[in-house]
Structure formats: structure tokens, C-alpha cells
Amino acid sequence: MVKQAEQAGINRPRLSLHVPEPRGRPGDTANFSYLDIPEAGDQPRPDESCEPKETFPLCDTIIRVLGDDNQAHGAWDPQLSPDKMRAILRDMALVRAFDDRMYRGQRQGKTSFYMKCIGEEATSVAATHALDFDDMTFPSYRQQGILIARDYPLVDMVNQIYSNRADKLKGRQLPILYSSREYGFFTVSGNLTTQLPQAVGWAMASAIRNDSRISASWTGEGSTAEGDFHSALTFAAVYNAPTIFNIVNNQWAISSFSGFAGSERATFAARAIGYGVAGLRVDGNDPLAVYAAERWAADRARSNHGPTLIEHFTYRAEGHSTSDDPSAYRSAREREEWPLGDPVTRLKDHLIAIGEWSEEQQEAMDKELAEQVRTATKQAEKNGILGHGLHHPFHTMFEDVFEELPWHLREQSEAALRERKLKWPE
């Protein structure tokens, strides 16, 4: 038997392991010619009540509305009013102005950490405009655009980022892991993809209650590799849950390109079909296409036709966070060469092309938004910046572990207060 086993493999071909490698590394020229980018307006738009499998062709292409001529094209054109488009443009520009200032604030030592979403603004802002205000969102860490699109006070965002005495989360969470029940924004976890099964559970609860509200979650393409993704898609399909999965495919998970989540074999949208969930792949830098896809999915969910997964095909124009240096692992040319452009520029150019906006108005708006952000940060700074003493009172550290303080936490809290008095006598 042993001899047989030794001889069995002699004539078999040798196996080799495939380890994915991105197309460009630092110093390389960026080449996106491998991307098959279809013309805007060419993609068919099925009825919202269609069978999930009927969306399959849309998983393997890119739904696009805004063409190179800056006009809106095809069946997916959501035909938004100029006012609505200007509102989306303004929110995206505000996110960008906010990111810019917070990034600088982190570099100036006002807080420990920040994450920008430059280039990805449409995936949260335009998507949120397609939802109702009372729909529940389950974001990941790069969806500040949801809060801004829902007019959450900027000063409260800055207070959270500074972990100061006015931080509504009492300085407990890493900057940008916001939470707001009032604004339908679920508390952001630092652990990835956990929000997906939770969003499904929320949607199931809404359906159990014969409510009319739906849920929407966001996650990056990299973290679709987590088991939670599989659990969430399975539950959503099984219970026909009224929910939307937004997969923001920005090509990079810190230094790992999307190939490490499986993009070399299939699109992320295509994963939906195997679960019996509708799948759409959309130009994530085209705010009108993002709006149209999200609205399609929202209408589908709200009319009891079940869940949709939307892959937003976009590009992370900057580092993962303030702790990251993308020049160490990817070509600096990628950002410039990205073939789907910039969402703010594209919507602005469209509004100008249809005679509803101008460069001068854009410039004036940008100035106004920068001033709005500046005012909010100045106001927040009065409540303190990280590490400068103006934090929540010491005892709050022990609150909210449980609804009521049990004896062991009470004892520990007393010990902590004694320790504090020894360190800093009155």
C-alpha cells in the first residue's frame, strides 16, 4: 500500500499556488486598459420586481448614466430635478471640504486618526439621497457622506473626532466611528462586515412589524471576504429581507488590491446571483448612476421584492487612513489615470452642460462650504481637542457597560477615582 501511494503521483502535473498581484506597483505606470468600460446609457434597466437572476447581465457590466459629453443617458437616468442634483453636488463638496480640514486637523495633532473618502463621495451621498430619511443605514467607516447628506450637525462630527467633552459618544470610539439613532445611522464598528447581518436583522424586524422602512448597509470590497458577508446574504435571501447591500469596491483594502477578495475571478455584484439576491454593478463615480441604482433597490425592497447587492465601482484616491502611505504599495499614477473620473467634477460638469450651474457658482459654493467647516471646527475646539484634558468626566468610563452599574464595576470605578486623585491631587 505504501509503495502504491508513493508511485501514484509520478505522472501527475505539478501544482502551483496563485498569489494575486496588482497590475501596478510604485514607480510603474498605471494601466487601466484591462477595464471594459461600457458607454453610458447602454445598460438595460429591468423592472424592480424582476427575478434576481434577471439582473445577472448588470453584474458583469457597469451601469453608467453620465457620459463623456457630460449629458445623462439611457434607461437608468433618474431624471432628477436640477435642485436635487445641486443638493447632491453640495453634499459631496461638503464631504470633501470636511475631509480636507479634518485630515489637516489630524496632522496638526488635534486628533489621533482620520479617514477621507475622496473620490468615493457619490457612493454614500447619492445613495443616501435615494433613500428615505427614516430608512436605517448600517455604514462602514468611510460613509461620512450619509451623515452629511442627512444634515447631521458638522460640529457633532468634529466633537466625536476630537473625543472632547461634547462628544456624544463620550470619547469612547475611535474618530469617525460615529453613531446617531436620530439620523438613522447605526453605530460604526471597528470590526468589519459585522453590520451586514445586523442590517438584515433590522430589515427582518421591520418586515415582522409590517413597517415600511428598509435598511441599507455599506462595506468595502475587501471585507466581503468575511463570513458575515455570507451569513448576511444567506439570511437576506432566505427571508426576502427589505435591505440593500452597498459594496464599495474602491480597489484597495489598505495595501491589498481587490484580487485578495476575489475580483480576479468574478465581480462582487455577481456574488449576489448565487444567493438569489438581485445584483447591480454601478459606476461609483457617477452620482446619477449611483442614485438610480440605489433607488431601484430601495423601490424593490419597499415593495417586498427583496434584497439587492450593489457594487459601486470606484477608486480610493488617497490612503486608507491617516496611518497609511499608499505610495509604499501602489503606483502614484493610478489616481490620475483612473478612467471613471471624479464624482464631484462629473456632476458639476453635467449641471453646467445643462445650463443649471457655473464654475463661478461652484467656486463660491466651495468657499462657503470651507467656511462652514471652519466655523464648525472652531466651535468644536472650544470643547477641547484630543489629549488636552477637556474630555468627559472620569466616571463615565464605567457607564453604559450595562444599563446598571454592577458591584464589580462600582468597585473598579472607585479604585480608578482614587488612582486619579493620587496622580493629580487637587
Place this chain on the structure above:
Amino acid sequence: MAGMIHEEDDPVTLADAPTRRLNMIEAINDALDIMLTRDPDVVIMGQDVGYFGGVFRATAGLQEKHGKTRVFDTPISECGIIGAAVGMGAYGLRPVPEIQFADYIYPGLDQLVSEAARLRYRSAAEFTSPMTVRTPFGGGIFGGQTHSQSPEALFAHVSGLKTVVPSTPYDAKGLLIAAIEDNDPVIFFEPKRIYNGPFDGYYDRPNTPWKSYDASEVPEGYYSIPLGKARIVREGEAMTVLAYGTMVHVVESVCREKGVNAEVIDLRTLVPLDIEAIEKSVRKTGKCLIVHEATRTAGFGAELSALVQERCFYHLEAPVQRVTGFDTPYPHSLEWAFFPGPIRIGEAIDTLMSE
């Protein structure tokens, strides 16, 4: 027992309520039925809990009575079950998921430890997770490595989770109702060896069903037993024995057999722990034995032992003793060699008595 009961507005005390003898499964089923009826936010979900009524029958008849959107089956996905329950809690429901065996809970651990247990803290109480995870645990049913474990220490270690273990039908009902009503996540470990009757530790003796014991006398209707209150199983002077779940009965039986006048305390909840009851007893007896079925190293007994020596050191007349399972997986054929039975407990009692 009446003193521990949360009474409703009704001035009639629980002692006046009609009772009947139930085994632990029936008592749990009764608690679930009552909570489904009282609170429209309560939903039950888990593998096989719907039409079939659960592999241990704990949810038998509940789907038929309360409907398919209140009691329903789930995919085989503990991550999905706990994750969905977190979302349902955020919506405003009060989910009571069942994990079929405690051994299966690990795929849901991140959702329980990093999400359910932290939601209140990380959102400054904007979002909470009022779920109760029911799960059968412990060995003694020839379940092998993956149907016998006692992972309670892992959960007691997590800030923000409450850990409950009943040992009688009466307690199971009252504690489960309290757990469901609690606004924090609770993990409710059901000692499956004693679902049908208490266990004296002698696996080769016939099992006596619950209905021949007074502790199976379960009042009809609603009552709850507050979390964090231990039960004095028997009063005594010779030593304090701390136990929970199945081991309460094994310990009681060994003490009876050996004629030891020990004070046996059923902890009932590990977090929050009834430290007052423990301190009071150890100060009186001067000796402490801790018994659990779970593996020894970093088991909950280690925490109990540390607390007793920190808080009762000058009352102790002997080193605190621990009797536990061994630090091995739960072996199928040698289940009873693993189980901390009468011999292991008896030896520890002898050691303490000779000090």
C-alpha cells in the same frame, strides 16, 4: 423563595399561584410562551426551533401558538443568528435566539463579543442589545467533544455580557423571564444533563425525573428571579461549596452521602455575581470548595477562588479547593472519566475537612 420574586401589581403572592410539576424543558417552554404573550417585541429564532419545536423540544408548540413571524427557523449560521438579533434589537425587538449547542456558538462569537456586548457602550446607550441567547451546555449525555462543552468562562470574561445558569425548573423559568426582560445581552446556559431530572453524579444509576422533586414545582403565570442573586441550596457550617448548573445537584448529593454539613450555594448568575452571598457564607464556614464541569485553567473557578482569597482571606482556615473537568476536550468514550463526579468532589471535601 417567595422573597426573591418580583411581584406584579397583583397583591396575591406567588405562593398563592397554582403550581404544577414541570421538567426544565417544560419550564423554559412556559417562560418563552409567557414572554411571547406578554411582550409583542419578543421573537424566537434558531435552528429547528419553529415547526419542529427544537431538538430538545424547548420551543415545542410556540410557532403554532404565536405565529411564524414570532418563532421561526434559521439557516445554520450562528454568525447570522446573533448578527440578525443585534439588528432586530436595534430596531426595537427583543430577540431570544437559540444556539442549538453551546459548542456551536463560536461562529457567532464576534457578533456576541464585539457587537452585542459593546453596543451600549460604544454608542453611549443610543443602541442596545436586549437579546437573550439560550444555549444548552455541559456534558453527561455522550455528546462527544462538540456537544458537551461548558464555555461559560469565555463569556463571563466579556465586559457587557451577563451569564446565567439555572439549576432547577423553578429557577429556569424565573431566570429566563428576567433575562428576556433585561435590557442587556444575556447568555443563558441550559445544563442539558438535567433537562429531564437532577443528576447525582452516578451515571450508572437510573435517572429520577424532575417531577419527583419539589424544585420542579413551578407556579403558573409570570414571575421572575432577579439576575445576580444566588440561591442557598442548603445551609451548613462545615464549608462553603460554590457551584452552578448540573454540579449543584452532584455536590448536594455528595454532601448528603458523606454526611457533611456543607453550605451549598447555587450561583445562578456568574455575571453579575452575588458576591455578598459568597462572602457571607465563607466568613461563616472558613472553607471554600468551588465545583464546575468546565476545564480547569482560567475557568470561572479561578475567578471565584481569587475573589474569595481577596475578600475573605483572614476568615479562611484552609486553601480554597477547586474541582473541575480536566484540561482536555470532552472525550466520547471516557466522558465519565472527564466529568467531575462524586469521587473527585468527595476527595476535595475530605481534604477540606481534614484541614
